[in-house]
Amino acid sequence: YYITGLVDALPSAANVEHYAHIVREKYILREIIDTAYKLTTDAYEGEDDPNQLLDKAEHNLFDLARRGLIPKSVALEPILAEAYQKLDKRQSGDKKHAYSGVPSGFKDLDDMTDGFQPSDLVILAGRPSMGKTTLALNMARNAAKEYGHKVGIFSMEMSSYQIAMRLLTAEAKVDSHKMRKGTLSKSEWPRLAQAVGELSDIPAYIDDTASLDILDLRSRIR
Template identity: 55%
Template sequence: MSDVDKNIKISPHSEEAELAVLGCMLINDEAANKVIQILSANDFYIKKNKIIYNSILEVFNSNKNIDHVSVVEQLKKNKELKNVGGAYYVTGLTESAPSAHNVDYYSNIVKDKSILRNIVKVAQNMTDEVYENQDEVNQILDKAEQTLFNLSQDSEKNKFQKLNPILTEVLDSWGNRKTGALTGVGSGFHDLDNLLTGFQKSDLIILAGRPSMGKTALALNFARNAALNSKCKIGFFSLEMSSKQLVERLLTSEAKVDSHAVRTGKLPKHDWPKLSDAASALSDSGIYIDDSADLNIMELRAKARHLKSEHDIDILFIDYIQLLNASTRMESRQQEISFISRSLKALAKELDVPIVSLSQLSRAVESRTDHRPIMSDLRESGAIEQDADVVLFIYRKHVYSKEEEDRGLGEIIIAKHRNGPTGIVKVSFVDKYARFNNLESIHSEYPSLPT
């Protein structure tokens, strides 16, 4: 064999498996039903086998019995009989057909070979992309990752799940709720967790509020509580603040010391051990921060996939959605935010983790007598409301009233909950170290407030 011949590679396929699948379909209707759920015509490598499979599908769609006679007639009608080797070839499929009982096994071989061919095709296309678009590195990487992910999911499509294991999973979940265990990632706020049963996998949670309400502080509290109380691994994308600023907030909040005193060098000596203890507690937490500015959604997806693959994160935070850019030019900012919102929901499903994305609210809040946010206040896109599984608003009356009786009080408003109740959760807020707490702790921080 010449060196040239040695370098010729035949695309992955199994002629034996393809023939076995077609033969089983021709002798057993139930086998045909199974195969149709697993394979498409493009999964067949050999052209005449692909033609025969298409004819079988046409017979199936016309509600006729599938056998060698009906398929031969369909091939004649399509003027394809000669192209597959005549009636003799089709009849031969039935005569050499193995047991139809094993048709799932044969079908999966054909499917696996098809996926391998597609991987080769993706690699070839990516090679062409690299040479043609050398300046679009991130775009090429994102396209490759998404295409390969789609291929990995392809073999799972259209498969039915037996009811029994789903019933068991649901009953176990209900049992956990009965004993007080959460089915999702806990927020650390009792009343909120009672309503949401935690942040659920694949959910997109929007946490929105006007400036100075404490969106970032509350998100950091959620992250801290999940990491320290539940030992969850956290991904935190901070597009507005640096990682150093976030860690400063985490430290002063955990230590319960005055953040302004720390920044101005006026922290009393007796408070420094608190910071040391806080640093020790946080150093063991699984919180991963990315403070890349000017991220686009494509870059964020790539980073999130890497974070999930390397650290198996349990929940992802994004601060905040309006600072993200689309990876392609859009006609309007509203379309761009809609695209980003849909992409975040798709990413939550892909990674199978909850994504908590912070969001700004429009100025319409300021023009009303009651400054509590409503759904129409979500800024720049109604798509955020549609894509979100949960919408939370943070509201502190003291920001507007400046009344002493409102100081230290806050509300987490559950404005949307796709799978459960809405409502208002009362919380406390300590502004000097930017920390939200369960309401019962308020009098330890503000003893002068009425009970």
Template identity: 40%
Template sequence: MELTKVPPHNLEAEQSVLGALMLDPEVGSSVFEVVQPEDFYRDNHRQIFLALRDLFEKGDPIDLVSVAESLRQSGRLEQIGGIATISQIARSVPSAVNCEYYARIVAEKSLLRQLIRSSGQIAEKGYEPGEAATSLLEEAEKMIMDLSQRQVKDGFESIRNILLNTFEKIEALYANKGSLTGIPTFFTELDRMTSGWQPSDLIVIAARPSMGKTALVLNMAQNAAVRGKVPVALFSLEMSKEQLVQRMLCSEAMVDQQRVRTGDLLDTDWPKLTRAVGPLSEAEIFIDDTVGISLAELRSKARRLKMEHGLGLIVIDYLQLMSLGRRAESRQQEVAQISRGLKGIARELNVPVIALSQLNRGVEQRQDKRPIMSDLLESGAIEADADVISFIYRDEYYNPESDKKGIAEIIIAKHRNGPVGSVELGYLKEFTKFVNLDRQHLSA
């Protein structure tokens, strides 16, 4: 016969917290950051804590009489055992000195109960018929991750400490004038404008179809991993792993991808492809092509990759193909939450996140086809969350007689911590490759 186990709790610690708050209300400023009402195991303790917090937030006096009156007004005084219960708790604590320590005990026991509750829910779902193991695993990871994030509370920090760290960074920048502070793209003009993609930044790159947006981010990922030796996570929601690698191979080898696709290779193509395999195979590029990946699953995979291999850059192709993993009121709200979540991942893992985005058809109806911010699909949240928003424009796509053939304009429309403007790159369509422009060659 299986006996029901009593969940972890410490009633003495709970009483000590409540008694200390009545003895010295000043400790509330630290205690209310550590423990929440739901952390209390016994309901009458929870109700008393709510009354104490309410009085504290209003700036009212806190003592036996005021707590009892607050509970009486809310109709909870008799429910908790009357004024005798409050009096007994108040008398049980001789000093408020260790109140924060007791509060941490209460919070820890609460976390243990939440872990037990979550594991029980997962176990129950495991017995349900038709429950997919992968979706159950994703849900379990999300539950644990939510609990973990709930424990991380960034408090205030003295400006003295922040100034010290800031000044050290300024000194390092001064000592290395002109050097990149972020992940390089190895596109000279772009890196000069951005100083490389910065840790914790969300970078959105958007364009209409056939502008080369997938090619551009693949080139950036490839350059960072092959030349910069940066571990890169590449989430492809539109193309398969094999298709992506074939593109990267053609780009690295400078071999026409149409010839590779049809098998119509030249004898001179084989040595180029063979040589390109070496640097690509040594690069730390990790590809995931899960269709419709959810925000929670992407976060979980990126976090695991960082722990196992290190991580310097995340690339997502593309944002609108992701799912939230739960029902949203509208598609616009879903994209907004995904956008906010990607910014959260960038901050949590302290890496730049590049997300491709679609543009709406409004571009096609204007005489000037250069994209602007309002062209972003579901633009409001993306515009607010992104640190950098960049557009790709190739004039030759719309104007066959353009004098800008083979040239792509990269428009930095938003740059939270730097300048905005445009840079030009060469675009070798047959190799799906962007390159630095040779100005001398162009003017010759």
């Protein structure tokens, strides 16, 4: 009976993928437990700065999540169907689907780049006082207002108030110097009020926290 029981309990090679998946899941769970235990110990000891401990926790969990990712193959049919739907929307002339990426609102640029693609890192460079910030904010405003994309603006130099003022003057098409001095004309005030209302509805978020590192940035974007 004992020998028969051993034969019955012997895993079949036909289920090896299923068993490997179980082993991987248990490994990840064990790593989570170990990470949580170490973080709990550090928190009780209180030797680390709380912010440093938070950074450490996020870094460890992010590294664990990255190692736990399992590449998945995807059938060609659903990918082709999705691609066809996107092409159909673009062919129909729908403004929001005119480009495969996120439009900047500058047609000549978007025609060349097809919008900002999800996998791209785009660096806007230039000499000081050449209008880099203004251009970047205009792109962000256009993407959020005209195309409905969620936009996050992270600034380590300008305050959120300064950024909001720049967005407001660009939307209202008023002179920023006159607005700061409070010398806007009577005809400009209604445009300013209208701009406030329109910008209040767009999906844009501003974070002016200084000295953000990559982990902080990633956490806030989430």
